[in-house]
Amino acid sequence: DGGITQSPKYLFRKEGQNVTLSCEQNLNHDAMYWYRQDPGQGLRLIYYSQIVNDFQKGDIAEGYSVSREKKESFPLTVTSAQKNPTAFYLCASSIGGTLKTYEQYFGPGTRLTVT
Amino acid sequence: AQSVTQPDIHITVSEGASLELRCNYSYGATPYLFWYVQSPGQGLQLLLKYFSGDTLVQGIKGFEAEFKRSQSSFNLRKPSVHWSDAAEYFCAVGAKYNQGGKLIFGQGTELSVKP
Numbered sequence: 001d002g003g004i005t006q007s008p009k010y011l012f013r014k015e016g017q018n019v020t021l022s023c024e025q026n027l028n029h030d031a032m033y034w035y036r037q038d039p040g041q042g043l044r045l046i047y048y049s050q051i052v053n054d055f056q057k058g059d060i061a062e063g064y065s066v067s068r069e070k071k072e073s074f075p076l077t078v079t080s081a082q083k084n085p086t087a088f089y090l091c092a093s094s095i096g097g098t099l100k101t102y103e104q105y106f107g108p109g110t111r112l113t114v115t
Numbered sequence: 116a117q118s119v120t121q122p123d124i125h126i127t128v129s130e131g132a133s134l135e136l137r138c139n140y141s142y143g144a145t146p147y148l149f150w151y152v153q154s155p156g157q158g159l160q161l162l163l164k165y166f167s168g169d170t171l172v173q174g175i176k177g178f179e180a181e182f183k184r185s186q187s188s189f190n191l192r193k194p195s196v197h198w199s200d201a202a203e204y205f206c207a208v209g210a211k212y213n214q215g216g217k218l219i220f221g222q223g224t225e226l227s228v229k230p
Binding site: 004006031033040041042043045048050056058088090092094096100101102103104105106107108109111 | 124147149151156157158159160161164205209210215216217218220221222223
């Protein structure tokens with residue numbers, strides 16, 4: 001079955017620690033995205049990548065970092081510089097390409113709680 | 116500025132009643148439009164999309180949406196709601212070209228279904 005996996009589903013960390021969220025897809029999609037979801041605020045784009053070894057900042061990139069070393073993987077690191085990291089994080093992918101927009105497919109999400 | 120507005124934060128309908136969820140967008144370029152559904156604690160599932168052509172599009176689970184360019188709207192409809200339709204619904208818009216495939220999401224509309 002093709003799809004997007006995110007692990008773990010729940011993650012707990014102490015303040016001041018960096019944490020990495022996993023996102024893997026076997027859809028052979030070029031583009032991948034990370035969103036943050038907070039109650040009543042919809043989805044906000046953190047980072048996106050249209051192709052391996054390349055990524056761009058989204059609207060709320062401060063305090064986050066990503067890498068795209070493989071087509072199927074796009075891990076997100078929440079650093080200690082992120083002021084309010086507790087949220088629900090969603091990874092998505094699309095056929096992508098540099099020019100055209102396509103529908104995005106989403107993973108099940110990771111709920112991160114930092115105390 | 117590009118934006119998506121879902122005017123209704125929360126809607127309650129009776130099972131078997133019809134449903135219309137509103138979505139208005141502000142977008143300078145030719146818009147690509149999407150509706151997604153999210154169950155609590157889950158990822159987003161694509162219901163339907165509009166790229167071009169017939170302005171009435173059919174989606175999964177019996178949903179449809181109509182693109183009205185003159186009103187900058189893309190409202191989602193279902194003739195008869197089932198209890199399993201209770202969820203949060205997101206409208207999203209993207210540019211046809213040259214935006215890295217990024218989507219802008221509305222704040223979401225939470226749907227409750229009364230028995």
